[in-house]
Amino acid sequence: MTSRTRSRPLHIALEIDGASTANPGADPLSPRHLAEVVAGAERAGLALATFDDSPLPPDGGLRLDATTRAAYVATLTDRIALAPASHVTTAEPFHLAAQLASLDHATHGRAAWLVGATARPEALATVGRPPIESGALRQEVADVVEVVRRLWDSWEDDAVIKDVATGRYLDPGKVHHVDFHGETFSVKGPLITPRPPQGSLVVLAPDTLAAAARPDVALVADPDPDEVRRRAHHARDHGTPLVFAEADITFGATGPIGCTGRLRHHGSPADLVSLLRTLAGSVDGVRLHPAALATDLPVLAGQVLPALREAGLHAPPETGATLRESLGLARPANRFAALPKG
């Protein structure tokens, strides 16, 4: 392996469900606000918006389903990628695969999945599920991610043939049962939805779940930059293609958020640029968690990103590019396409 080039641009993701997302006076849940926030992030040139989620309401508040929110902005955007969180433990894997594939179709390849693995008993109780032990949880992550990826492959890219002479709309040899047998469930397949434009959506997961989820992007949350570097190195050594650092950011007035276990920036835009410059050699991207999106996003757009661009450390995604293309990840071959036709 050659050492990574220092001038490669950082991919910058933004979590839009931070501690305080609202403009003063704005309804933070309103569709209009959602559309404005994502449009603002897109205009700023960010690569990816992530949508946090849980089956449980946030403390003292309300929250809409993440995939539904991401889909709502699908036709209102054309560059920024959209990554809803969805928990493997509280989802039907088949529905999850269809929902995310549909989001990828609706965005022409700008969708990603932020893998969640809540094991909180209250979250499991929403689907009538008893508590899960940690070993079983890892197995569940591995099984759900695997079956979702298999289902995305269950239609080959050229399955729809529309052959008028034979009356065949599709080639039945190119739409496959997945016959998945996991530890606690089985799925026959194929998916109801044809293969997504990216082939397989970009999967993001915390590096702590990387062994089970085998993500395309590992998210490293650590308050110590040296630890972030070490863990990024470790994730890459274990086959994760890209690593993003998680960072809380706040400029000026707003006080820091409570302890999140992430890198923390509380200071001037120039200081954030310096922090990102030092990270650029050891991670492929960052996911920013602003303390106050309404005031922090304009600072990112107006000061931080232009400075990074000038330093050759940021390139906005191009219109029409898939997220895989923006991230430099190859479109995977279909695992079923290589099989002998039966």
Place this chain on the structure above:
Amino acid sequence: MSMTAQLHLGVFYTGVGPQFLWDDPGNAPHTEIETYVAVARTLERGLFDAFFLGEGLRVRENRGRVHSLDVAGRPDAITQLSALAGATGHIGLVATQNTTYNYPADLARRLASLDFLSGGRAGWNIVTTDNAWTGANFRRGGWLKHERRYERAAGFVTAAKALWAGDGPVERDDDLVRLRAAPTVPRSPQGRPVLFQAGDSAGGRELAARHADVVFSANTAYDKALAYATDLRARLARVGRAADAVRILPGATVVLGDSPADAAARHEEIRRRQINPQRALAFLEQYWGRDLSAYDPHGPLPDVDPTDEELDPSRGTISIEHRTGKLDRIRQWRELAEAKHLSIHQLVLEVQPRQPTFVGTPGQVADEWARYVRDGVVDGFNLSPYLVPASLDEVVDKLVPELQDRGVYRTAYTGTTLREHLGLAPVPEGARG
């Protein structure tokens, strides 16, 4: 019914199935978001109440392989409708969703999210299944007995309504529904998603009487529609709901022509393209349980005997009366083919059930629909297109103006929510009903 009785129109877009003329050059790509956006905007131009998406939780098969002749492949309904919510401003967005293979709190939350984001335009078409073949895609396949599917549905819908009412945590723990969940989504401008019910069995009708705002009825012909409306109103009275608490919208197809003869000819041509020779052979394969590809669809019926096994659900849900008696049915078909000298293709054209279709000039169909709605037999129709976008364009461009001329169809949207489009009473704050 009052003089101001108004017709409500929806489109039921399954996105898959044998009715679509995919070989037509005007057929738009079935899975592309642009097709959906264009259709939804066409329906808004035509002042429709709702755009429905169907549901299928397993791709149809023919003897163990994916069925190749029909349009297949579709998006997840709620995800797609959320994308449409961002691209439209008026049309109601209705997702068909199954109570057997979903979690109540999860589905209630996703529907409420769609409802809130669309400004109160969401609906849920409640369907059930008992079918283990479909269940093979889910964590708990084939767990629900046929007789208990509506019991599960009623418990599921009750839990969903309680979550939408937002009064606090909802807990239920019986052998059919188990959850403990708190509401997470704010109340939408229409209170909660509009509930549609589609099943025609006694259990389905009872669920409609207790819970539904709209029935997507299977009774389209005038006499059947009248009998259905009478039955439903009696059930509504028994559970203490007003006779007009539920809108009745049967499914229908429309084939228009410049003259009655032109419309009839188009109808016949569409049917022959839908039931083409390849599909006729595949239809018999489902019954024979055998590969019949060596037989000529224009020749006599297969001389080989069918297998003994009854139909499996792999070509779509089978009504309870068709789950047995396959060999008797085939015997009758042989006699019919013999007596009338029918080929395979001709026989299938004869015996395949016809979809309820209104055929005529725009004026004729408008007259007929005006009679239905003035007599209080239906409140409107859910139209199934056979060619997208053309078969919807002609309804919007030719039939809607005729309906407006007759005073039975709106000339502008007067509300913003699906409930308002349908003329349903508001859901009171905090109401569980």
